[in-house]
Amino acid sequence: MSAALSIDTVKEQASRLTFRNQAFINGKYVPAASGKTFDCINPATGKAITQIAEGDKEDVDRAVKAARAVFEKGSWSRMAPTQRKKVLMRFASLIEKHTTELALLETLDMGKPIRDSSRIDVPLAAQAIGWYAEAIDKLYDEIAPTGPEAVSLIRREPVGVVAAVVPWNFPLLMASWKIGPALATGNSMIVKPAEQSPLTAIRIAELAAEAGIPEGVFNVVPGFGETAGQALGRHMDVDCVTFTGSTEVGKFFLRYAGESNMKQVSLECGGKSxxxxxxxxxxxxxxxxxxxxxxxxxxxxxxxxxxxxxxxxxxxxxxxxxxxxxxxxxxxxxxxxxxxxxxxxxxxxxxxxxxxxxxxxxxxxxxxxxxxxxxxxxxxxxxxxxxxxxxxxxxxxxxxxxxxxxxxxxxxxxxxxxxxxxxxxxxxxxxxxxxxxxxxxxxxxxxxxxxxxxxxxxxxxxxISSPFGGFKQSGFGRDKSLHAMEKYSQLKATWIHIGA
Structure with a gap:
């Protein structure tokens, strides 16, 4: 958004916005099962913008079931890489096309300057998803150096159902760092945006569907960390949790994984650089x-x-x-x-x-x-x-x-x-x-x-080509770069005995 625009022009654009405020599960916007909502507050005024569906355990369960069903069906997980690439490229293009709208939502929701959300957050989010789309058909599997009596195929397969719990400081950008590689590797996913800034995650779910991502592959469940977030962390049918946020909460997800199904966990937590x-x-x-x-x-x-x-x-x-x-x-x-x-x-x-x-x-x-x-x-x-x-x-x-x-x-x-x-x-x-x-x-x-x-x-x-993540209690696992795709996939070795 150009600095030449006046504040009156930007406010007039903001006044025309409509707010998607429900969960997005299995290709549809739906209210929370409980019917509960919570206020979405504009930090610049302290006033409510809209009321957001307050997702909880039942909503998480519905989203996970939808994600698992479509994963097993294979309409995304086994889609040809070149086709999956085309869909994700359309998704990236739609985000770019809606830059003004998404930037306004980000600014109203989180309080960051519109010049940053329009010049940095939204363009880089589109770039991230497009970059991972481009990578889909550039990655090769391996063959181990065995003797002539066998062939060992080493392949990366999608981990399954991914839960992405994202922070409020860069709501769309940080989400894109997880959405891009998770979808590119063929997973289904549930995004749990921070309760302080859920608007862009909810909106782009509609853009994902418009791009051609099958129903159930991309779900968004807004809600609170101690309810919706914990439900994802403890869910027995979530295969991977990727979290960005505080070190304190990151430790909760390690505990949830250990007390449930030992799901993979990657953490990008605090810093004191x-x-x-x-x-x-x-x-x-x-x-x-x-x-x-x-x-x-x-x-x-x-x-x-x-x-x-x-x-x-x-x-x-x-x-x-x-x-x-x-x-x-x-x-x-x-x-x-x-x-x-x-x-x-x-x-x-x-x-x-x-x-x-x-x-x-x-x-x-x-x-x-x-x-x-x-x-x-x-x-x-x-x-x-x-x-x-x-x-x-x-x-x-x-x-x-x-x-x-x-x-x-x-x-x-x-x-x-x-x-x-x-x-x-x-x-x-x-x-x-x-x-x-x-x-x-x-x-x-x-x-x-x-x-x-x-x-x-x-x-x-x-x-986006350079990895980002920390040592010590800043967490483990990396966002950005091809290395991010590693945490959303698992290595499978297939040993084929040929004989002498």
Whole structure:
């Protein structure tokens, strides 16, 4: 969506939206079996947009039965790869075609700026599904190097019924990272969107059907984590759960799998990413600007946000000055305004959680250098200004726990060894960055950092072809790249005895 558009034009577009608000099961929109609904709140105003069907155990069971039936029937799981590719390509094209609508839904639902949802989230979601569609007929199975008396075929088969439990911070984009490879490998699936942001997942179910994905292959069950999410995690006929969200909830899914059918589980959980800026960074101003956007983008509601600025002591003041200069210009605004760069927190609970961490940082002795307050209270929305702490000790709560808000902790170091020690001193290992023009130092530090993604002289760069996921309590398994297809398939070895 062009920044040249006025906020009035965007709001007029939003006023014409209709909201799909039911579960999508076996090719049809249906109410929750219980008849219950819950409010879908606009974070910019604190007011309800619509009421969403509150899926629960019975709804999950219906969706799983539909997914299992069509999987066994084979109308998708055994469809010729070239045909499955054509259908998924149509699905990707339909998402792209409906960019304006989906971006508006995302912004109204989650509070992110419309310029981000229209330029980043929706286009990249379409790209992800299209990329996996293109990969379908490019992958080969294997033949083991046996002797002449046998042939051993090694094939990847779809795992079966996949449950994708997706987060609220990038509702459509994160869902696409799971939908693309899960469907490309021939599975049936149930998507459980976060209760804070279900609108785009519900809407694209209709686009999936329009693209030609058979009934029952793609289902969406909105609801709460402790009910619908748990029902999926414990279901005896779900073969795989892929989850993105907090480490705390990720551990629940491990427990659910162990207490049910030992289903496969992949987790992309929390992060406390260190953004390490050395004094010899090739461009300190560029590094500081990237550090600012690395924590303020998407209101800081990013799992790999650079929430710890780990900066060499000799250049800390210069770097921090630039970071705060960027932060001062990022005034929270109406997410529907194309000029807004910082939107609203997703809901009241998350806003209060972030404000609680800010208070904790002050009590522990960190210096509040910028921001720290709720703003725009007259709107009824959940806005927090960019916040920067200086003089943070890595043992402090704000340095150790994932805040998931626009709150930066600044920590200094004297040499590379200390920087690595600070960077690794966390339960998480999702991402990290190192800024230096010394290639030897860059390589050694990147190797020493315990993180699934390490950026050198940049932050949060990537592409659908490059894997994303973490070490330690940030989880296991990878989204994006061809490697993501591995978790939605199983290896089968077929040994054929030929004889001497």
């Amino acid at each position: 260190p953004n390490i800026i050395m004094a010899d960074a090739p461009d300190l101003d560029a590094a500081a600007t990237a550090a600012a956007w690395g924590i303020f983008f998407n209101q800081g509601e990013v799992c790999n946000a650079g929430s710890r600025l780990v900066v060499e002591e000799s250049v800390k003041d210069r770097v921090l000055e630039k970071v705060m200069a960027v932060g001062k210009k990022l005034i929270p605004g109406d997410p529907l305004d194309p000029k807004t760069g910082l939107g609203a927190m997703v809901d009241k609970t998350q806003m209060e959680r972030v404000l609680g961490y800010i208070e904790a940082g002050k009590k522990e002795g960190a210096r509040l250098a910028l921001g720290g307050s709720r703003v725009k209270t007259e709107t009824g929305g959940y806005y927090i200004e960019p916040t920067v702490f200086d003089k943070v000790d890595n043992r402090m709560k704000i340095a150790q726990e994932e805040i998931f808000g626009p709150v930066l902790s600044t920590i200094t170091f004297k040499d590379a060894d200390e920087a690595v020690k600070i960077g690794n001193d966390t339960i998480y290992g999702l991402a990290a960055a190192i800024w230096t023009k010394d290639i030897t130092k860059a390589f050694k530090v990147s190797q020493a950092l315990r993180a699934g993604v390490v950026w050198v002289n940049c932050f949060d760069n990537g592409h």
